[in-house]
Amino acid sequence: MEPTIDTFDLTRTGSELSGEYPVAALERLASSLAETSGLVVWRVRGWRARRADGGADDLMTLTTTATVQMPCVRCMRAVPVELSVERTYRLVESAAEAERLDLDDALYDVLAGSRRFDLTGLVEDEAIMALPATPRHERCELPAAAHDAAQPASEDARERPLAALARLKSGAQNTDIIED
Numbered sequence: 358m359e360p361t362i363d364t365f366d367l368t369r370t371g372s373e374l375s376g377e378y379p380v381a382a383l384e385r386l387a388s389s390l391a392e393t394s395g396l397v398v399w400r401v402r403g404w405r406a407r408r409a410d411g412g413a414d415d416l417m418t419l420t421t422t423a424t425v426q427m428p429c430v431r432c433m434r435a436v437p438v439e440l441s442v443e444r445t446y447r448l449v450e451s452a453a454e455a456e457r458l459d460l461d462d463a464l465y466d467v468l469a470g471s472r473r474f475d476l477t478g479l480v481e482d483e484a485i486m487a488l489p490a491t492p493r494h495e496r497c498e499l500p501a502a503a504h505d506a507a508q509p510a511s512e513d514a515r516e517r518p519l520a521a522l523a524r525l526k527s528g529a530q531n532t533d534i535i536e537d
Contacts (some may be wrong), residue, residue, distance in 0.1 A: 360477035364470035366402030368415035375400040383481045391425035391435035397479045415448040427492040440487045
């Protein structure tokens, strides 16, 4: 599949395209992951919708799904994360028009259509935005090194919390304090 599509032809003909990209080929997405195995599966469909004023809007729906391996925020081991995105865009003639109209359109994201639209970039952008901020396993333990560091070496080596205070108190009574 070509990494670019003709969005004007897609919406004019009411076509649908589908495919998949290897996660490893999507470099920005892959840089956020623990492993780069797997596929991002996508489907894009275009159509024209009539407006009440007699005009028409070119619309495109992108659906993406994937299972990616992200680093767990607790144990840093790979945790599988399911991604599923469906977003509909209103396509316009230019980037300036898209920027102007995007703020006013509450139903759709507005994009500039093109004869050579970067579908790969859009699929990757949507996958990145779908990533959770703090992926974690339902149950996991700290990595062994951190777990060992958090545990005292032995019961004898562990000091009781108020022992230091007791030493300070007894030490203060045994020192000579010079008063003016």
